[in-house]
Structures are given as structure tokens and as C-alpha cells.
Amino acid sequence: KQEVTQIPAALSVPEGENLVLNCSFTDSAIYNLQWFRQDPGKGLTSLLLIQSSQREQTSGRLNASLDKSSGRSTLYIAASQPGDSATYLCAVKGGYSGGSNYKLTFGKGTLLTVNP
């Protein structure tokens, strides 16, 4: 059974700092890994999608890496801003789970606070 762990559970940093969020998964047989952002009381916004054959993806100040063999991904946020404050979730898309459905397994998230 796939398990996804995100460390730390919460992180507080001053504005302007570079930071790294970690995600680990137990089964390396994945198709892709997706990082999401969730603001309080809101839905999930997709930030980056990394295919299993890729090593990293970049979007603006965000960079996500994937090391499938070791079951790890990191989300790097450069020059953090107060507007980056949110919960960040990683999810891995794994193998079939009955009825040819791809199973999406989430971590519990990292709550990021960027202080002005």
C-alpha cells in the first residue's frame, strides 16, 4: 500500500527566505507526482506535475524535483513571500486500484507561513 509522508508538518519562515518542502513515498512504481497548494477553505490548485521519467519541473519561483528510485520529491520555493502562505500537498499517481483506476495517494500536507 502506497504511503506518502510530508515533512515538516508546519514551517514558519521570514519573508525572502528560500525553503524546501519534502515528500516521500513508499512505492516507487508511480506514473507521476503532483504538488498542490491549498488556501484555507479553498480547493486544491495544481502547482507542478512531474512525470516518472522526469527529474524536475520549474514554474516561476517554484522548482520540484523527483527521485523515483529513492521515493522522494522536494518542492523548492525561492524568495518566499507572505502570499505563499498556504498548505502544500503532494500526491503520487500509482498503479491500478480496481477497475483500471489509477490510484492517487496524498500526503497530509505542510502548512507554510511566511512572515512579513
Place this chain on the structure above:
Amino acid sequence: DGGITQSPKYLFRKEGQNVTLSCEQNLNHDAMYWYRQDPGQGLRLIYYSQIVNDFQKGDIAEGYSVSREKKESFPLTVTSAQKNPTAFYLCASTSTSTANYGYTFGSGTRLTVV
């Protein structure tokens, strides 16, 4: 713009009442999902559907029902059999044409029992 629309944003349910949460997508995705989110527990899968008129139970389907009469729509009914329905409900969709697609989520419905 393509996306997923969930309604209502807030919903209040009385004891013994059934309520239905709406989920509509215009992304032409064939697979749709319902998740429940509780504090400290992460997201848990309730039901999913890969094609019209077919759906499968997820990890916590008891007390819930769904239908998939149209590709664009996947409503979730929270029945009176669901003993603890207060939660945040999220709808998602993806394409199953290849395994490479990611998932798109709606903005959620917060259900409260009164």
C-alpha cells in the same frame, strides 16, 4: 476557461436529511472523483467514475451515493446513513487517455450538520 465547478460553497444539513453536492466539469475529462477532507486526516476517496453510467466505491463510500448520467456531471448525495458528514468535500477530474495526466480539483463544498 476550463475547470471544475462545485456548488454550493456552503451547505447545511439537518439530522436525517439527504443533501446533494454538485460537481460539473468542462475539461472533457472522463474520470471524476469525490474526496472528503477532515482536519488532520488528509484527503480520503469516497467514489470515482471513469465512464458515464459507471462508478466505483472508494475507501469511505458508506453513507454516500453518486450518479454519472453525463460526462460533465458527477453529483454526490450525502445520505442520512452517513453519521458524521461534517467535512470539506472536493471533486476532481482527470483524463484516462494516458497515465501522464494530472488531476484538476474544484473549489470545494463545506457541509455542516445543524
